Amino acid sequence: xxxxxxxxxxxxxxxxxxxxxxxxxxxxxxxxxxxxxxxxxxxxxxxxxxxxxxxxxxxxxxxxxxxxxxxxxxxxxxxxxxxxxxxxxxxxxxxxxxxxxxxxxxxxxxxxxxxxxxxxxxxxxxxxxxxxxxxxxxxxxxxxxxxxxxxxxxxxxxxxxxxxxxxxxxxxxxxxxxxxxxxxxxxxxxxxxxxxxxxxxxxxxxxxxxxxxxxxxxxxxxxxxxxxxxxxxxxxxxxxxxxxxxxxxxxxxxxxxxxxxxxxxxxxxxxxxxxxxxxxxxxxxxxxxxxxxxxxxxxxxxxxxxxxxxxxxxxx
Amino acid sequence: xxxxxxxxxxxxxxxxxxxxxxxxxxxxxxxxxxxxxxxxxxxxxxxxxxxxxxxxxxxxxxxxxxxxxxxxxxxxxxxxxxxxxxxxxxxxxxxxxxxxxxxxxxxxxxxxxxxxxxxxxxxxxxxxxxxxxxxxxxxxxxxxxxxxxxxxxxxxxxxxxxxxxxxxxxxxxxxxxxxxxxxxxxxxxxxxxxxxxxxxxxxxxxxxxxxxxxxxxxxxxxxxxxxxxxxxxxxxxxxxxxxxxxxxxxxxxxxxxxxxxxxxxxxxxxxxxxxxxxxxxxxxxxx
Numbered sequence: 219x220x221x222x223x224x225x226x227x228x229x230x231x232x233x234x235x236x237x238x239x240x241x242x243x244x245x246x247x248x249x250x251x252x253x254x255x256x257x258x259x260x261x262x263x264x265x266x267x268x269x270x271x272x273x274x275x276x277x278x279x280x281x282x283x284x285x286x287x288x289x290x291x292x293x294x295x296x297x298x299x300x301x302x303x304x305x306x307x308x309x310x311x312x313x314x315x316x317x318x319x320x321x322x323x324x325x326x327x328x329x330x331x332x333x334x335x336x337x338x339x340x341x342x343x344x345x346x347x348x349x350x351x352x353x354x355x356x357x358x359x360x361x362x363x364x365x366x367x368x369x370x371x372x373x374x375x376x377x378x379x380x381x382x383x384x385x386x387x388x389x390x391x392x393x394x395x396x397x398x399x400x401x402x403x404x405x406x407x408x409x410x411x412x413x414x415x416x417x418x419x420x421x422x423x424x425x426x427x428x429x430x431x432x433x434x435x436x437x438x439x440x441x442x443x444x445x446x447x448x449x450x451x452x453x454x455x456x457x458x459x460x461x462x463x464x465x466x467x468x469x470x471x472x473x474x475x476x477x478x479x480x481x482x483x484x485x486x487x488x489x490x491x492x493x494x495x496x497x498x499x500x501x502x503x504x505x506x507x508x509x510x511x512x513x514x515x516x517x518x519x520x521x522x523x524x525x526x527x528x529x530x531x532x533x534x
Numbered sequence: 535x536x537x538x539x540x541x542x543x544x545x546x547x548x549x550x551x552x553x554x555x556x557x558x559x560x561x562x563x564x565x566x567x568x569x570x571x572x573x574x575x576x577x578x579x580x581x582x583x584x585x586x587x588x589x590x591x592x593x594x595x596x597x598x599x600x601x602x603x604x605x606x607x608x609x610x611x612x613x614x615x616x617x618x619x620x621x622x623x624x625x626x627x628x629x630x631x632x633x634x635x636x637x638x639x640x641x642x643x644x645x646x647x648x649x650x651x652x653x654x655x656x657x658x659x660x661x662x663x664x665x666x667x668x669x670x671x672x673x674x675x676x677x678x679x680x681x682x683x684x685x686x687x688x689x690x691x692x693x694x695x696x697x698x699x700x701x702x703x704x705x706x707x708x709x710x711x712x713x714x715x716x717x718x719x720x721x722x723x724x725x726x727x728x729x730x731x732x733x734x735x736x737x738x739x740x741x742x743x744x745x746x747x748x749x750x751x752x753x754x755x756x757x758x759x760x761x762x763x764x765x766x767x768x769x770x771x772x773x774x775x776x777x778x779x780x781x782x783x784x785x786x787x788x789x790x791x792x793x794x795x796x797x798x799x800x801x802x803x804x805x806x807x808x809x810x811x812x813x814x815x816x817x818x819x820x821x
Contacts, residue, residue: 379750381770381778386788387796391749391769398723399755403731418707419719419750419769426720440707440716440747445774450629450709464712465625474624476713526724527685529717530678531624 222278224267225486231260268485271435273467274458277443279435280414284489286496287346288315288330288373291413294496295503296321296328302359311352313344313380314424316359321371322504327363329356329424330373333414346415347380350393353423357397360404369407369507372424375414377442379423394423401426402523407510409503411481412436413488428522429506430476432468433499434483438476439466476529569593585805594764594805596742598644599651599668602701606809607664612655616686620647621679625712633710636672644670648679649704652687657699658813660820663691666701669743674704676748677711681718684752688725688736697735697816702753706746719751726755735819737812740767740790740799758815759799761790762808767799 221229235256242249271279279285292299296319304310316329331348334340356372363370379390401408410427416438432438441449443461448454465471468480481502488495510518567578571593581588585605586595597605603612627633641647649671654663665687667674676684684700691698707715729736738756742765749769753759761767768788776783786792790802803811 379769381775383775383779383781383783383787386768386770386775389754389796389798391746392754392798394750394769395719395723395752395754398720398751399727399730402724402727418716419747422716422719423750426724438713440712441709446709452630460629463625463627463629464709466712471713474713476717523724523728526717526720529721530682530714531622531711532678532682533620533622534618 220283222275222282224271224275224278228260228264228267231256231263235260264485268487272458273437273461273464274443276435276467277437277461279487279489280437282487282489283335285333285375285414286488286492287335287375288332288413290492291330291373291496291499292317292319292328294492295500296326299328302362303355305351305354306358307351307354309349309351309355311344311349311355312342313346313348313376314352314356316356318362318368321500321507324369324504324507325366326369326371326507327359328371328373329359330413331376331420331424333375344380346376347378348376348420348423349380349382349385350388350390353379353393353397356424357400360397360400363406364404367406369409369510370404370427371503372408372410372427374410374412374416374421374424375436376417376420377415378417379420391419394419397423398426402526403519405515405519407507407513407518408522409506409510411499411503412438412477413499417442426522426526428510428518428525429478431479431481431502431506432471432477433481433488433495434468435487436468437461437466438468438471439464569595587805592763592804594742594762596669596703597805598670599646599666599701599703602666602741603651603653603655603664605805606657606666606701606812607655608657608659612653612664614651614653615690616652616683617647619679619682619686621677623710624678624714625710627710627712629710636710640671644668646671648683649674649676650680650683652683652690654690654694654696657809657816660697660813660816661694662697662699662816663687663694664699664701667703667748669703669705672708674702674748675706675708675715676704676718676751677708677715678718680704680708681715681721684718684722685725688722688729691734691736692728692732695732695734697737697819698729699737699739699812700752700756701739701741702744702748703741704744704746704748704753706748715747719747722752723755726752735816737815739803739808739812741765743767745769745771754798760808760811761793761799761802763790763802763804765790767793 299319301317315332331346332343333346408427410425412432443457447456447460471477484491484494569588572591574590665684741762744767
């Protein structure tokens with residue numbers, strides 16, 4: 219398991235506890251009081267650390283290699299998942315995976331960006347960076363949902379749409395733009411959740427939704443803090459300053475009224491307890507579907523339009 | 535420095551120079567200008583009379599929004615709208631300089647209050663609603679004001695049942711408004727959905743340069759997409775791509791010709807022909 223820099227003191231305490239336990243076992247001394255005390259301290263410390271995370275520390279959690287990925291969540295929150303492959307134009311982009319499944323007895327089309335946990339996996343999923351063909355596959359699945367009146371759930375965890383030569387030649391910008399436009403036209407409820415990284419147009423291409431949520435430690439931004447730092451500060455090492463300035467945390471986005479809610483993560487982040495993280499996510503999705511299902515499609519579309527129409531801050 | 539490094543550095547310098555090239559160099563003085571493309575010394579008057587196109591090599595220099603409007607619209611018909619909408623600083627963003635200061639500087643430099651001019655006017659006798667971007671204002675970046683004015687222009691087209699024209703010139707989303715800039719991509723694209731549903735013609739003219747969040751939203755959603763000659767258009771920047779894929783890109787990468795080759799645009803128009811092309815298209819779609 220990867221240990222983040224700011225978590226090190228915590229692991230040191232836990233190592234001490236383990237040592238104490240060993241000592242007590244071998245010597246027969248009763249140190250249970252002390253151990254209990256240490257464990258209490260460790261928990262308090264953990265709570266404190268996680269209540270005061272800086273934006274760049276949260277970035278590390280959002281990018282944690284053990285963080286549950288799309289297929290983990292699919293396994294934990296859906297049943298009967300059947301993957302539907304391909305854009306029907308020659309490609310099956312692996313960075314975006316989609317299919318049909320049931321969530322709490324409701325058939326849904328579920329689509330997400332997929333990241334790997336190992337380098338080998340990441341090469342398959344291209345580190346969660348979709349090609350235009352991935353967005354076109356998603357669009358095809360959106361239309362499927364629309365045709366068969368199924369709600370759409372998208373789970374987003376991407377460092378951005380892939381910046382490559384072939385991606386440009388096959389119109390990365392157009393692929394994203396078309397999704398933004400077409401999502402506005404769909405008659406079915408759309409729920410988008412930023413589960414990890416929500417970077418730029420690559421994330422938005424799946425997120426023009428009736429309800430947009432973020433996991434507590436996810437981030438959502440117009441540009442990666444590193445990219446922003448190298449452009450505006452001309453110094454990529456200023457990424458932590460940029461992360462703060464860009465206001466990328468779930469609380470920031472809730473304050474800016476860009477998202478509808480924050481989904482709580484287990485203490486220490488979603489990677490510490492997959493089941494707990496997934497159950498919170500599932501609860502939010504089910505509640506949203508039940509609420510949105512009651513709204514007539516015309517009204518649903520109007521409200522979706524108005525939701526994005528209102529976004530932006532200016533003087534008048 | 536290895537030989538390879540030297541070549542890399544040289545290439546970077548060439549790209550950086552080319553980024554500047556698109557603007558007329560007026561360092562020579564008021565009377566003379568220099569074309570970076572062919573290095574000719576040119577009389578400023580000759581260049582201006584030639585629609586800011588080099589009379590020698592036909593290189594299309596970047597032009598600002600006002601000049602563009604004067605070139606495209608029938609004289610005296612353009613009526614600017616929504617100029618009362620101005621920039622706020624919702625995130626109180628400070629990088630090496632405060633965003634507020636950058637806005638003041640951009641206003642002074644361009645005599646505009648934001649990176650887009652919206653309004654209605656006639657092109658060859660056809661009344662249209664339009665949004666014309668200006669690269670000189672913070673790289674034509676799209677923040678809340680640009681998104682709002684483009685959307686309002688589209689809503690004006692909807693209200694009056696007239697075609698919509700967008701002329702783009704932008705480095706992409708405005709970082710200083712972070713997520714709010716990203717949301718302008720959604721906002722403008724949703725407005726295009728409304729134009730589609732109303733059956734109104736939407737034409738986009740992509741000019742040098744059109745990138746990032748503007749490419750990935752309303753710029754590439756035109757029913758008809760025209761690229762101006764010499765424009766460079768793309769999603770990711772050339773340098774970002776080169777760093778990612780670790781290979782050098784073809785010289786004509788992301789040029790209008792390149793996009794044409796890959797089927798992303800309907801046509802390339804020279805500046806001289808742009809107005810007549812638009813007029814023809816508008817006439818052909820008249821009901």
